[in-house]
Amino acid sequence: MTHAVISCLHANLAALEAVLDDIDQRGITTITCLGDLVGYGPQPNEVVNLVRERAIPSCQGCWDEDIIEGLNSCECSYPSQLAERRGHQAHQWTAEQLSEENKAFLASLPMSLRRDRLLFVHGSPNSQHEYLLPDMDAFAALERVQTADADTLFCGHTHRPYVRELRDGVIRVRVQAPTDPQSPAEREMALPVRRIVNAGSVGEPRHGNTHATYVIHDEATGNVEIREVPYDVERTCRAIVEVGLPPVFAWRLRHGFEYAERADDASHVCER
């Protein structure tokens, strides 16, 4: 079966429509969404409505959680005071706009979805806030997939799509116990082959241009295609200004910069 995985829609309707068109044109009917349906963008209700109409199974992103629970991510998730203030402004605006029904929908989203040996999460199996960047420590990356008991882990949150395969792993250890300190026991663990697939971002790309990104996975061949989809960026930029969000959000989107920069520390997990 061939299925599509989308993530980080961020209330960008034009981008979501373009991506869904692209998926439809390929005749793909199974779509999974990795969360962050809202946040920063100008059409939170429209985007949530479209995901609901299409009955796309979604897990909850950090923005979806914060909109329901109130801001409870720690300050460290923002790299600067400026990013934090803008994030809070976007949060407040989004919380005011979202209908109660859509808030209830976001609240109902699960932290993860599982299909056979495929696991779908927003950030990592540990946390919606953890960034699995493509260059993170390979053993730590493998540990995330292995501990979650999956073969392939689909994640988002970083807004940069990638496919990472971890293979030929082995760890040798020497264990010394107090009862027999002079003859340590040696053992070896052969690590399984595992994959991490990051679906990028539909509504707030940060891979160098303005195109929306998502991935298509062919379960039969194992092939993963990273798709780039151009869309009407100006339509979203106009909407940002019209609804009264900071015009600098439109400028950043138009230039392919994220609204607020990502946290630099790849392995950082909020202690909440």
Next chain:
Amino acid sequence: MARWALVSGLQGDLALYEAIQRDLRQLARVDTLFVLGDLIGPDRDANALLARLQDPRRGELAPQCIYGWWEEQLLAERGYRGERRADPLRQQFGQAAVEALEQAVDPGHLAWLAALQFGFIELDCALLHGSSAAVDDSLGPDSSPLLLLDRLTRMDVNRLFTARSGQQFRLELSGGGIESQVRDLEGQRQHQQSVPQRQVIGIGAGVRYTLYDPGSDRLDFLVAGSRPQQRARGFA
């Protein structure tokens, strides 16, 4: 170089603490005492021990304490952890244990317990009750090496000292590697990563405690109150 003494799981036992202090006075070159959590427990009144830890006697090594699993349960139950309560304790040992734990600690000690840290970083060593992932993370000599490596990586340290499992051990990552291939919109790259030379050390609990010499990397696994033949049992 001076050595560290690493102790955990006193669970309110002042007599045991005094026995360890007596040992330390007889042992050479021990200048720092770390108490890695579980100062309290449900089985005995912990107030005398808590008072002593906060107010050491002359001639004793002043303890540097962090909180452990039992402190976490008490602090949660008493509202120091937001919405969380002592549910793990309740599930494992029942409501009676929760009440016994509350009985064991005078409310006057709660503020001091609440101010304790999750862990210490000393030189390139992390001193923790459980692990970098959680206070209840029980690491032992049979734990998955992948998991242990992850816990070391999270703290970016070369030595991780843990107490939660109660076991004394030294597990050394001695070799191996992994192949990683990343494909993104810029192309494809391959990367080979080696297993770093790092260690996880179980310090024991209760009567079992550990000495560590950061200068020579030598460990001594001791039992409180035994004669110093344990020194011969140590190894580098």
Next chain:
Amino acid sequence: MSQTLLISGPPGCGKTTWILNQIQSHPGPCGFLRLVGYPDEGLLQARDGGIDLVWLQDQCPGLLDLADPDKALAPRAAKLLALIELPQFQPPTDSGLAGVDRRAIPQLEALHLSPDAHLHFGRDAALPHQDTLDFSSLQAWGRNLAGAVWDPASLSSFWFELVNGAYGDVYRAKALMNLPDGRAFFCNWMVSREGSQFLPLQTLASPDGRPQRLSRLVVQGKDLDPAAIEVTLADCLLSDAVLELQQAPLRQRKAPPHPSPAA
């Protein structure tokens, strides 16, 4: 023998950098004066507000301020190199001293300065060649930031947005900015050059509240949006409470910290 040079050129051509090099290679005493400059048709001169002087005095201790009227009548030191900077968009119509903008003469006379030579960027070969820009219409905007202290990471984001066009078409931006640890940076960007300069001042303020020194942002360009800049500034500058939170641990440490530059 003393020498007085008048250096003119359009914004961002490198006047101050050239002057700094002259001062640093001159064995004797040096003085500096920045004239305000005169608006040409449609082209507004930015009020520098003392940024260049503070930057040069920080880099060259002992540099005389030639604008100080009290010292204007005092006898000048022997072998004084007096450098006068004049922002000027258009090349002079006449060569040599005859080309000095007539509007500058009264100011120079009042300070008892009479240039021995006039060099203009783009005209005189003694000055480095620069890609001089065609400024057809230029706005200028300045903001006094006295006492303002930046969140370092926010300064980096703001500067990135500023010079990349988030607040209008910026040709030139320069500033002196304070950081909470007591350092200040001379931030300098011009459209004709690659990248921004972030140069630390030698002078450190103690991490004890808001520094008293000059701090200012000057921007030149087209379609500038000062209101949007103000909104971002408000989100970047530290409140008293946050400043205190960041400075308190620094005061406990005796030595001044040397973290990596902000941007």
